[in-house]
Amino acid sequence: MISLNIIICEDKQEYIKEVSRIVKLLFDNSDIKYSINTFNNYEETINYIESLDSYEDCLYILDIDLKQDKNGLLLGREIRDIDDYKGEMIYITAYIHQMSSVFKYKLRILDFLDKGYNMENDLKEALKTYLKIYRHRIENKALLFKVGTDVIMVKPSDIIWIETDKHKKKIIMHTTTEQISINLTLKEIQEKLTEEFIQIHRCIIVNKEHIKKIEYINEDLYVVLTGDIKEIISKRREKEVRACILQ
Incomplete structure (x- = not known):
């Protein structure tokens, strides 16, 4: 059965919990089977993504500032080298001024959300948009x-x-x-x-x-x-x- 793989990378545990809560709130009310995999650093995230066999059912929710040598934008770039743009990507960050860098890194993201302004509502709306895209894709490909x-x-x-x-x-x-x-x-x-x-x-x-x-x-x-x-x-x-x- 098709299962959506939601991958969260965020260095602060409180935000991992909050984003996971919002994701569960929305997807528990849908008929989509899903799993949530959370990470707080670059290396563990990449190692996990490299271990996957398929990326069409992946949704990445990423922070930009990971308090490491490599930030979330570089993480996004490496993910795109691995998944060949098959998954969807959402950024949630306090550094909203870095939005233009997303285009520089050619990441093709679904949304770019501000942690400091109405994050729960904005994330719910982004996830609803993703669900429409995902349903359309699987209904055209799935048995x-x-x-x-x-x-x-x-x-x-x-x-x-x-x-x-x-x-x-x-x-x-x-x-x-x-x-x-x-x-x-x-x-x-x-x-x-x-x-x-x-x-x-x-x-x-x-x-x-x-x-x-x-x-x-x-x-x-x-x-x-x-x-x-x-x-x-x-x-x-x-x-x-x-x-x-x-x-």
């Missing part, structure tokens, strides 16, 4: 599935493989973060998928982007997926799977 009374959204790139549940008339979708059980047949879900997916067995579909290699185990051929998951390839699908590996 939507009904699970019980809920409708969930899943990015195709997050799906590693899909298999038939042999004991129930369901499929199990394995993503990078969780397993999702859905009341569909493999044929029905295949109609929703893009060309990035390939059926390797009568009860298994895999995401080509997550295929690391193919290998023999005894006399059977398997795909090795992200996370060292191994799934068997049927004899009749072998030629097609080999062809997609060579593309």
Whole structure:
């Protein structure tokens, strides 16, 4: 399931708590799944961001004055070198006169907020704007599935493989973060998928982007997926799977 990653970097603990409170207040009233990761220095923030696999679901909320050799503007510049402008960025600072520097560093930010003037209201408005942008983007890219009374959204790139549940008339979708059980047949879900997916067995579909290699185990051929998951390839699908590996 799609999950928004909110990354806060601020050197003062009281502001980390306040910004986190405002974020929770807004997002707890939305249907967006999210996590908050907070940091009070440049190095820890960059190390965390470099460890991520994807940046489209990242929202960075940054301070400019980090009381370090490298300030928040340099942090923003390095983030942009890493995420290639895929995430969104908000600055909250007491140094509002530095707004022009944002353009100098070519950061492409969503908003620039003054800590000393109506910060809570301004941050809420910025987050509401972000939610509109985020919803529009995921609704155009995500796959939507009904699970019980809920409708969930899943990015195709997050799906590693899909298999038939042999004991129930369901499929199990394995993503990078969780397993999702859905009341569909493999044929029905295949109609929703893009060309990035390939059926390797009568009860298994895999995401080509997550295929690391193919290998023999005894006399059977398997795909090795992200996370060292191994799934068997049927004899009749072998030629097609080999062809997609060579593309």
